[in-house]
Each structure stands twice: as structure tokens, then as C-alpha cells.
Amino acid sequence: MERRRLLAALGSTLLFSFAPIDIAYGAKMVAVRMWPAEEYTRVTIETDVALKFKHFFVRSAKPLRLVIDIEGLELTEQIKKQIAAVNPDDPYIAAMRIGQFKPGILRLVMDLKTDVNPEVFSLKPFANYQHRLVFDIYPKHPTDAVSRILAGMDTDEDASDDTGGDPLASILADLAAGRGASSSGSANGEKPTKEPAKPAEQPARKRDKRIVIVVDPGHGGEDPGAIGRRKTMEKTVVLQIARRLAKLIDAEPNMKAVLTRNSDHFVSLGGRVAIARKVRAHLLVSIHADAWVKSSARGSSVFALSQRGASSSAARWLAKSQNESDLIGGVNIASVDKTVASVLVDMTSSWTIGYSLALGGAVLRELKGINRLHKNHVEQAGFAVLKGQGIPSILIETAFISNPQEEKLLRNASHQQKLARAILTGIKKQLAADSTLLRS
Incomplete structure (x- = not known):
């Protein structure tokens, strides 16, 4: 009797274990997102497993059509609606x-x-994202300079075409190889054995004698940056501050601003480097908003590049988080070979870092007038966006978006204008104190 009961119980257990199992015939969609911009439009399909795909044009159709065949994705009403909801x-x-x-x-x-x-x-899963299938739609005939750089069109004629189809790959290969704008490093990214003279570090200028300042709003598109308690996104407020700063710079008779992005789209770290070098910038100012696990952290900070490691553990952590922007925002890493990647190897000389520290100090003193400082000195770390420039570059953490009071200030138009004005004043004071760039 006990044996029969045991077999009966075992049989019911086996039946219960196997009956409910469903075989998954398709990947489940997590989200569809779209980031329209003049530079390029990105469409992202996020799923719970990786997808196989191929794409081709139907040029005989009117209008022109791009077709993507996706293997393994389950068709649902949700994905139909989200795919159809194109921004007009x-x-x-x-x-x-x-x-x-x-x-x-x-x-x-x-x-x-x-x-x-x-x-x-x-893209493989990273941070809060699962598997992503990304469609970057670049114009074939971009009109403005930044769009041409991001589309990979502003390259030298002698550049080799071995970069796997990535729009930025060929231009980054040019920069890594020393073509295009001048650099203070060798073609393989190694530092020169002899420190070049100051004039040699400055790219040759044509006609325009204005100081060109690249204003770089951090993050964008798929990469929101830090998010405050009121759901304020870093990418949003830093773009607003950057636009204000660019407008103030352009109002100066001897200055010109170039924004690395002027809308909510993602620009890779390599893309930001390419823009700064191709427009032959004199200075680069990267705008960010800080965050910490404790909401009590507050204050403004300024960072410059370091050749010998970070100046503090917090600076090291911040640089690591900022350098992961490409993995969050989504870069086609597979098509960028080691030669291309070497553009992010530090090609910055001690003179450039020295000028960056002085510039950062001048800006920090102005920020002190409108906000508490998190640190009273310019910190240093290995920020990728500050590497490979060959030009003085600083990264500004305008405030802590994780602090409720500072988050409120960052959303305030008047405070944004004060921040922009303080940054410009610091730049002008540094230029007045050291006119090297004015003579280049």
C-alpha cells in the first residue's frame, strides 16, 4: 500500500512539474524608443533575448524604404502600436x-x-538595459558641420576604408593616425618622447581668428545620466545650461561656440572627441550634473584630465561612471577596431593639462559666487571625453542632481543662466591671464 501511494505521489509530482512548461517561440519586447534629431535618428528595440537581423533598401519603392528582417521577435499589438508611433x-x-x-x-x-x-x-545588456537592437539613421547628405562629422563624412580623402561601416570609424581612424587636426601624440597613440613647443600644439587656423569653444552637454538619448528625486534627468538640464553658455559665447566678438549636441540624442565619447578636433577647438567645456547615493552631497566641482591617476577616490568613481556612457548610450563597438579606439588614448601634454587646471580654477572661483563648492580645488581623473583632444579641456559638475535643493536649482532658468555666465566669466579671466590661445 505504501509503495503504491509513493508511486502515485511521484507520478502526480512529475505531471505537475512538466505540464505547465511553455516553449518560448519568440523574444519578448521590453520597449521601443525613438530619438529624432537633425544629426541622426535612433530607433531602439529592447528585448529579453538577443535578436538576429538583416537589412536592405527597396529603392524602387516610392518613398524609399529601409527594410529590416528580425528573427525571433514575437509580434504583439504593443509592438505594432509602438513601431507605428513615429514622431511626425x-x-x-x-x-x-x-x-x-x-x-x-x-x-x-x-x-x-x-x-x-x-x-x-x-547591444548586449548593460546597466538597466536588456538586449537592444539599434537603428541609427544618418542622412546621406548632412548639411551642418557637426552632422557631417557624426555621419563620418568630414574625413580625409586618403583615409583607408577598413572601419566596418561605422559612420564615425573612419574619422576617428584619421585622428588616431594623426591625420586631420594636429595632435601632440604619435600615430599609435603613444606620447612623444620630447615635449613639443607651445605653438606646435596649437592647430593651424584659417581666416577665423575667434576662440573656438566646444560646449559639450553630457549624456543624451538612450543615456539619461543621473536622475534626481523629482525625475529630473541630467541630460536635459545640462543641455539647457550648455545652450545658454553657447549663446553667451557667440555674443562675444572674439569667440565662437560649437555644441556637440543641440537636441536629445546620444553622441559617443569618440564623437565628442572628433567634433572638438575637427572644428579645431581652442577649448572644450563638458557640462554635467553630479549624483551620489546620499542626498546630502552637494556643491559644484571642476575636473581636468590626469596623466597619473585620479586625485581622489570620488574622482576615480566619477570618471568610471562617465566613461561608461558609451555602453549605456549604445555604440557599435564591434565596428571600431583598435586603431579607432586609440583616439581615446591620452594624447594630451603637460602644457595642455596645466592650462586646463588654470582654466578650471578660474571657472571654479566664479561658480563659488553662485553655489557652494563640493571641492575648493580642481580635481583630476581619466575622463575619456577629455582625452585625445590636444586642447585644454575641463569637465564641470554644475551641482548634485541627487540633492533635492540643488535639483530644484538646476531646473530653474535663472540659475541656469547664472551658471552659464559664471563659466564664461571664468573662461574670459583665464584668457586674459594667459593669452597663449589668443596668439595661436
Whole structure:
């Protein structure tokens, strides 16, 4: 009797264990996101597992169509609605739709407003994101200078075409190899054995004698940066401050501002480097908002590049988090080889870092007039966006977005203007104290 009961119990257990199991026939969609911008439009499909895909144009169709066949994605009403919800003011995509092409394969069709150079790639899970399939839609004929750089068109004619199709790869390869704007490093990213003279470090200028300042609002697009308790995103407030700073700079008769982004789209660290070097910038100012696990942390900070490690553990942590921006925002790493990646190897000389420290000090003293300082001196760390420039560069943490009071200030238009004015005043005072850049 006990034996029969045991076998019966075991049988029911086996039945209970195997009956509920479902075989997954398709990946589940987590989200569809779209980031329209003049520079390029990004569409991201986030799923719980990796997807296989291929893409091609249908040029005989009117309008021109980009077709992406996706293997393994489950078709749902949710994904149909989200794919169809194209922003009407998107500069490159008129409409999108998705449907079942054949068993196991969905077909995504983009009706295009103009000819484009698409880049389609996948990203592995990182931070809060799962698997992502990314469509970067670059214009084939960009008009403004920054768009041309991001689309990989502002390159030298003798550049080799071995960069795997990434729009930025060829221009970064040029910079890493020493073509284009001058650098203080060798072609393989090593430091020169002899410190070059100051004039040699400054790129040759043509006609325009204004001081060119690249204003770099951090993060953007898929990468929100830090997020405050009131859901304020770092990428949003730093763009607002950067725009104000750029407007003030352009109002100066001897200055010109170039924004690395002027809308909510992602720009890779390499892209920011490429923009600064291709426009032959004299200075780079990267704008950010700090965050910490404790909401009591507050104050403004200024950072410069270090050749010998971070000046504090907090600076090291901050540099690491900022340098992970490419992994969060999404860069087609597979198409960027070691030569391209070497553009982010430090090619900055001791003179450039010295000038950056002086510039940072001048800006920090002005910020002290409108906000408490987190540190009374310029800190140093290995920020990738400050590397490879060959020009004086600083990174400003305007305030702690994780602090409720400072988050409120960062959202305030009047305070944003004060921050922009303080940064410009610090720049002008440094230029007056050391006119090296004015003579270059």
C-alpha cells in the first residue's frame, strides 16, 4: 500500500512539474524608443533575448524604404502600436510598420523622407538595459558641420576604408593616425618622447581668428545620466545650461561656440572627441550634473584630465561612471577596431593639462559666487571625453542632481543662466591671464 501511494505521489509530482512548461517561440519586447534629431535618428528595440537581423533598401519603392528582417521577435499589438508611433517631425523617417513576414521572422519597414546611411547593430545588456537592437539613421547628405562629422563624412580623402561601416570609424581612424587636426601624440597613440613647443600644439587656423569653444552637454538619448528625486534627468538640464553658455559665447566678438549636441540624442565619447578636433577647438567645456547615493552631497566641482591617476577616490568613481556612457548610450563597438579606439588614448601634454587646471580654477572661483563648492580645488581623473583632444579641456559638475535643493536649482532658468555666465566669466579671466590661445 505504501509503495503504491509513493508511486502515485511521484507520478502526480512529475505531471505537475512538466505540464505547465511553455516553449518560448519568440523574444519578448521590453520597449521601443525613438530619438529624432537633425544629426541622426535612433530607433531602439529592447528585448529579453538577443535578436538576429538583416537589412536592405527597396529603392524602387516610392518613398524609399529601409527594410529590416528580425528573427525571433514575437509580434504583439504593443509592438505594432509602438513601431507605428513615429514622431511626425522626425527629419528622416516618414512612417514605420511591422508585420509577420514568414514564420519566425518579422519585417520592419521604414518609409524614408530622404536618402540615408543606416547603421544597424545590437547591444548586449548593460546597466538597466536588456538586449537592444539599434537603428541609427544618418542622412546621406548632412548639411551642418557637426552632422557631417557624426555621419563620418568630414574625413580625409586618403583615409583607408577598413572601419566596418561605422559612420564615425573612419574619422576617428584619421585622428588616431594623426591625420586631420594636429595632435601632440604619435600615430599609435603613444606620447612623444620630447615635449613639443607651445605653438606646435596649437592647430593651424584659417581666416577665423575667434576662440573656438566646444560646449559639450553630457549624456543624451538612450543615456539619461543621473536622475534626481523629482525625475529630473541630467541630460536635459545640462543641455539647457550648455545652450545658454553657447549663446553667451557667440555674443562675444572674439569667440565662437560649437555644441556637440543641440537636441536629445546620444553622441559617443569618440564623437565628442572628433567634433572638438575637427572644428579645431581652442577649448572644450563638458557640462554635467553630479549624483551620489546620499542626498546630502552637494556643491559644484571642476575636473581636468590626469596623466597619473585620479586625485581622489570620488574622482576615480566619477570618471568610471562617465566613461561608461558609451555602453549605456549604445555604440557599435564591434565596428571600431583598435586603431579607432586609440583616439581615446591620452594624447594630451603637460602644457595642455596645466592650462586646463588654470582654466578650471578660474571657472571654479566664479561658480563659488553662485553655489557652494563640493571641492575648493580642481580635481583630476581619466575622463575619456577629455582625452585625445590636444586642447585644454575641463569637465564641470554644475551641482548634485541627487540633492533635492540643488535639483530644484538646476531646473530653474535663472540659475541656469547664472551658471552659464559664471563659466564664461571664468573662461574670459583665464584668457586674459594667459593669452597663449589668443596668439595661436
